[in-house]
Amino acid sequence: MLRILVITLLALAGAFLLVRLLEAQMVFFPSKYPSGFWSLQSGNDLKITDVWFTAGDGVKLHGWFAPHPQPVASLLMCHGNAGNVSDRFDWLDMLHQRAPVNLFIFDYRGYGRSEGRPTEEGCYRDAAAAFDWLAAQNLNVPIIVHGHSLGSAVAVDLVHRLPNRAAGVILESAFTNATDMARLMFGPIPVHWMSSMKWAADEKIAAVTIPKLFIHGEYDSIIPIRLGKKLFEAAAPPKEFVALSQADHNDTFVAGGEGYYRALRNFMEKIALIR
Template identity: 30%
Template sequence: MAVAVRVLLVIAVVVVVVLALFWAFQRRLIYLPDTAPVPAAARVLPGAEDVRLHTTDGLELGGWFVRPPGEAPATVLVANGNGGSRTGRAPLAAKLAEAGLAVLLFDYRGYGGNPGDPSEDGLALDVRAAHRFLVEDRRVPPGRIIFYGESLGCAVVTGLARDHPPAGLVLRSPFVDLASVGAELYPYLPVRLLLRDRFPVRDDVARLRVPTVVVLGDRDSVVPPGQSREVAAAASARLVELPGADHNDPVLVEGPQVVDAVTALIPGATG
């Protein structure tokens, strides 16, 4: 009996330690930034401009503003996923600029050489700084801004859209909420009880009245395609499914279907 009690105590201690470690280090599992400073914009995207964004809690964030050859009918605010930096989104920005759109790429706090540590509240402040830059500094009418969210960025732009409705919303590989993805990755942990950051995409889009397109790959190994379909249903969105595409495949990162999803939301566009 004493041995059995000791075994149970050891198991209990191990469980408590594992849960405590998950609680303490969970944001290191959620946010996977490339922390190195990024190159100058023009070295990556010819004609692009380095810009600085200022958050209401005192951080200065780096961004790239990309102009098309002619006058842009709309500007795309791109909210990145949880990994890398804005350099990885340069191919998308180049394709959107080729399609005649202006584009703002930026990095969240803690990414791309920016100060600070990422969190749900922090990313909300960061994307608001990006929106404020477009509206106040570049004088882009709010009704001419399209929000583009990639994976975790879907949560970031849907949160922004609650307060600042855009011309349209493109959600690439959205999840229902962060806990739903976490439960897939860590099925033996009580993820919903432990998560600090929630990112409730489905609940947010259900309250919006914004033209929305959801793009997903039906072989996505990071965000289950069923979750993206659930978000599309909640948003009454047009759904674009790319057969055979995984989460970071080029066709989902910069493919023509992704560009078409954005251009279809240009105010006045048809088709």
């Protein structure tokens, strides 16, 4: 009996250590420069400028800034867990054509041309530094934070820790927390008990009082729409949920069609009127 107990405890300890060692590799899938589409920095009047800034702990970060000639807002974009900013070029290009907004997208530490290694807290710090850079440009339009997929948790943390500095937040293909995602991915295996990562957007969003727009594809094969709706239910008003009937996880800006861009424009223009 004692032998079985010892073996069980050793197995649990081994599993715990394994999860802690590998959790970053299970969450973060960065592409480092020059991997990606870095030559595509202009198209359809989209002009991208390289931006360098520093996180609060000294990590050097990189982003892309694309101004609009007649913006109603500036959009700070927190991307998902894979690739780098250059993989979002088509999205930036299409958004620039269809919405009157300045675009600022940055790479978390360890992604693209940013230095360091990605961590949960590091992503939060990087987003705060990106917000500070954008605010310092004094563009005289409201700042709206956008988060896609993993970036939705980063966006929620940002507007939670910087209350009322952003004018609104857009959460696309969002999820609730790391526990719900671990259960989705690993079923009955209790990975969430062993992981240090929380990504607890659902615990923070109730305290966020700025306007919120949720966008989710009904055919999302990575983060099911029920998790997006669960986060929406946890959110305080004002809030709006837009379900895109033909969209999956990474194609909302294409499969969502004009309904996707109309939702973004309407949200931005409402905020511009309020501010």
